[in-house]
Amino acid sequence: MNENDSEHIAGVLVRAGAAKADRPEDADIVVVNTCAVRQKSEEKLYSYLGRLSGLKKKRPFLLGVAGCVAQVRKAHLLEKLPFVDFVAGPDNYLDLPEIVGRAAEAPTVRADFGTDWREVGPEATARENPWSAFVPVMEGCDNFCSYCIVPFCRGREKFRPLPNIVAEARAAAGAGAVEIQLLGQNVNSYRDPESGLGFAGLLDAMCAVPGAEWVRFITSHPKNFGDDIIRAMAANPKVCPALHLPLQSGSTRILERMNRGYTREEYLALAARLKESLPGILLSTDVIVGFPSETEEDFEATCSLLREVRFAGIFSFRYSPRPLTAAAAIPDDVPLEIKRRRLIALQALQKTIQVEINRSFVGREVRVLGTGPSPKGAGRFAGRTDGNLVVNFDSAADPSGRFLTVRITGSGPYSLHGTTVEL
Ligand code: SF4
Structure with missing residues (x-):
C-alpha cells in the first residue's frame, strides 16, 4: 500500500507539471511518505526528517510529510518541526498541487477524510x-x-x-x-x-x-x-x-x-x-x-x-x-x-x-517472473515464483518482466537459486 501511495503522490505531482528527481539533493519538492503501523517506522521518520532539515539549510526546498504518520501526527509535525512545510493525509493526495502551492506561502495541512471518497485513479x-x-x-x-x-x-x-x-x-x-x-x-x-x-x-x-x-x-x-x-x-x-x-x-x-x-x-x-x-x-x-x-x-x-x-x-x-x-x-x-x-x-x-x-524445490523446474539484477553478483538475476519465493539465477540477458523457467539447484532459508532453462 505504501509503495502504491508513493506512486500516487508522484503521479499527482507529475500530472500537475512536476518531474521526478532521482534524489532529494536535486529536488525542489520533497515528500516523505510514512508508515505508522510500528513505533520504529515512526522513529525512523524523525531521524530522516532531521537529515533533510540539514539539507534544506544548504539549499531551500519545500518539504512535506504524507501518509499515515502525517494523518495522526499532523499538529505535532507542523508545530514541533518548523522545517516541515506541508502535511498531507492518505485521503488528500489529489489536493497535493494545491497543498504545495499554498505551502510556498505558509505551512499547510490537509489531513481530512472526505465524506465523498475520491480515488486517485x-x-x-x-x-x-x-x-x-x-x-x-x-x-x-x-x-x-x-x-x-x-x-x-x-x-x-x-x-x-x-x-x-x-x-x-x-x-x-x-x-x-x-x-x-x-x-x-x-x-x-x-x-x-x-x-x-x-x-x-x-x-x-x-x-x-x-x-x-x-x-x-x-x-x-x-x-x-x-x-x-x-x-x-x-x-x-x-x-x-x-x-x-x-x-x-x-x-x-x-x-x-x-x-x-x-x-x-x-x-x-x-x-x-x-x-x-x-x-x-x-x-x-x-x-x-x-x-x-x-x-x-x-x-x-x-x-x-x-x-x-x-x-x-x-x-x-x-x-x-x-x-x-x-x-x-x-x-x-x-x-x-x-x-x-x-x-x-x-x-x-x-x-x-x-x-x-x-x-523441497531443489531439482524442480519452476516458472519465474524476472524482477531485475540480483544483489548476489554480476550476471545474476532475481525473480519470483508464482508462490512468491525469491529465486536467484544466471541469465545471459536481463529477464526483467519476462517469464522464464529456472531449474532449482540449491536453496537457503530466504531464497532459491538455479539456472535458466529457457528464456
Ligand atoms: S485494524 Fe489493522 S490489523 Fe486489523 S484488519 Fe484493519 S488494517 Fe488489518
Missing part, C-alpha cells in the same frame, strides 16, 4: 514497475484490531467501483503489466458499491483481463475469507498459489484481546481448507510477539501453530503500543527482554521451516 499513478501493477480495490478498515492504528490513519472502508478497477487493470496490462496485485487493508471485504459483487467476483473479473498472467492480492483477513474466495482461486489458474493470511497470534485468548474475530481453531481450519483446495499453495503471515498479557503458554501456542501450518514466510514483530488504539490503554506488561527472546525464538523456528520448504 490510474491517470495520476506514476508506476514504478511496468510489468507488475498495483491496483487498489479499497481503502481504510472497519476492523479496529486493538493494536492497530490503520483505521485512525486511513478511515473506514471505502470500495472502488468494479468497472474502475477492471479499467485500471486492463490499462496496466495493455501497457505491459503481466502481473496484477490487488491491494487493500482488507481485500476480502470488498463489495462493488453498485452491484454488491464480492471479492470472489472481483477475482473472476481480474482473471478475464487480457495480458494479465498472474493475479495476486494483499491483505486478506481470516475472518472474511469465505469459501467462495477459495473456489474462485481454485477455478482461476491465473490466481497465484500464494496467500498472505495474517495470524498475529496462535493463542485464542490473545486473539480475543486483539479483537481479531477468529480463534486459533478457526484459523487452522481455514489454512487446512486452503491447502486441500489449492494443493501446493504457499502461505505467509504476520505475527506480533509480546502483546499485553502474553504468557509463555500463549507464545508456545503461536509456535505450535507455525509448526502445524508451515508458512513459507512470516513478518514478525515485537508489540509496540500505537496512539489512539484500544491496546494503548492497557499496560504494555511484557518486558522488552522477554519480547526480544520470543521474537528470536520465533524467527529461529520459522527459519528451520523455510529451509525445509525451500529445499
